[in-house]
Amino acid sequence: MTAVVDRVSTGPGPTVPRPEARDSKKRRRLLESLEGWGFVAPALVIVLGLSIFPAIWAFFLSLEKWNGFSEPVNVGFANYQQMVGDTELQDALGHTILYVVLFVPTSVGLGLFLAVALNRNIRFIGIYRTAIFIPFVASAAVTGILTTYLFNPQFGLFNNILRVLGLPQQGWLEDPAQAMVVITIMSLWGQAAFTTVIYLAALQDMPGELMEAARIDGANKWQVFWQVVWPQLTPVTVFATIWQVIGAIQLFDLVYTTTRGGPLNATQTIVYYLWQTAFQKLDFGFGSAIAYGLFALTLLITIGVVIYSRRTKIEAF
């Protein structure tokens, strides 16, 4: 809006405006911009105060050794150096990568499958779609607590089913080898709904003539899907993958409400380790350094994918 005003005022004209006119114009512009800032100020204060300011403060914290009580000591980049040799952090990174590998392809694949299944005109389709989406609305804390009951080794539903079927009992969340898989299943329950909705929207946007043309050309259902529909979905797939990767790297809430990083630290993710370092071991400096490390990692992945999608002309972003 203001750009239009600018163009008018600086636009080519035969006469140079008189000084008084310029002054009143200036004043009006100032008033307008103040008005604008007045509207955005409340939101700006919240955004600056609650996210930008803490982010900057965390950077300064990452250069200090501070336990939250005594005087902070400036240690330069020692906290970042400490990250290099920290075996627990490396383990946490490993667990996070394992989770990303387990979670991202399944959530995208499951989302695609569910979206295709829901993209048809059958009776009660609205109910099915709502049912799939409800878990996404439930908070991770609720999901976590509810599913720990299901997976409880002593009196959980799943082990009861195994008992009835005569199969061996499983440790689930209490078995270091299974815990991450169980957490993946828990988060899929909520997160698959997200990819489903995105895919469903993309599928419904797709012009029907394309499929019709392919069918007339003699393609069977399978061929229509893989040759016509799937390539059209590529931008959505790239977007969903990136989104889920970023979300997966930041896994915390489910771990906090179910295993607390156990058993034997098998579910200790980067963010959980960060939280533990800062708020339980009260090493705020090192915790902030890890946070910045994680930020760099996420940024690199995002930049990489954006460049890739620009080069290959996939319009995901």
Added chain:
Amino acid sequence: MVSRIFSSNSGVRRWIAGSAALLVGVALLSGCSGQSGGSATLDKKAKVSLTVWTGQEEGAEKLLEKLAAKFEKLHPNVSLNLSPGASSTEDLLQKLSASFAGGNYPDMSYSFGSWTSQLESSDRTLDITKQVADPSVKWSEFSKAAQETARPTGKKTIGFPAIVDNLALLYNKTVFDNAGVAYPTNDWTWDDFRAAAKKLTDKSKHIYGYAYSVSGSEETTWQLWPHLWQNGGAILSKDGTKSAFNSEAGVKSVNFLRDMAITDKSVYLDQTDTKFGQLFASDDIGMITSGPWQLYDLGVAKTRYGVTYLPGTNGNHATVSGPDVWALFDHKDANRAYWTYEWAKYLTDPAQDLQWNVAIGNLPLRSSEADSPEFAAQVKANPGLDVMAANSANATTARPTVAGYVGLSAAIGDAVSQVLQGQGTADAALTTAAAKADKALKAK
């Protein structure tokens, strides 16, 4: 859009206006904190308002509020504002840290024993060493471990003991009777204990002789300390700067538990810290080592149980105690400091302690309360509480209160959890843990 703002002529002015708006915001935010200085000289009649964070759940909080109301009646110029302070006792630490940063901290707060060094390092605690030396305070009635916890570095007394407890041996009479094993006694050795656990274990019925937490938390860690101490080991070096648990005594202690868990398979390994208590209550576990907080649940579940001292080594039945503290904070105000101290003294006095600690089923804070009718009534309701009170005498060594203890605890907790679940040897696990613990101790 962004590029348009920058290219417009009024960009600079916009930024000025923007920063003005920002300044208003910052002023608003900082308006929350900031406190004026207090009076330098003591005036006992001046009006004083004190904030107290109790860290207690509803029932205990109500009892404390009743006592606060009585104190206010005795001293009408003092008003006490009690609140739990945080949603759980654990969260109080974060809350305290934030309140220090904002300059708006309470006058008194409940504090876990392991936090006391950190609180002292803030330089915002009162030092009541001189006041409590007054014979009328009867400081010596607190257990040795509790006294040491209130004096984390040995230099300042930052508050009064708040709650004391210790680990004792709880046995399930139903499980013992079913297996035909004789009940434990105060004179048991750990060998007696191990043999009984093995006899009680019945794999087919999912019954275990003993239970041990392998969550790697402080619950895992502190259960090891009695073993370590009884075997002649120590947690820290004499000067408190290095770990000392990686010793012959340490390896022996971890191996004892490992042999029970892996060779005998008589130990239920609990990932959660809480489940073994429930399984003991439901007659699935024969023995646990736990404290007074367990008795209430056992009463509700109508479990038939008994309590003895921990088994011993060569007659040494040393146990571990986890005293918590009422930490007192300095606001550079003589009146507030005076009344904060007076309130803490009043609260921890035997007459008042019977009305809250003993009333909610904790152990009496002072040795002089053990003979009171109030405590006798509690023992009747929760049998075994008297044994636990007497067991306080076995809590001869205090858990360290150095700032690096949290890191040390995490390191040893992980080591014990690994070994009990069959990963690595006690020797190797303790060596790794010692390196991590030393790093944590050095960092602070």
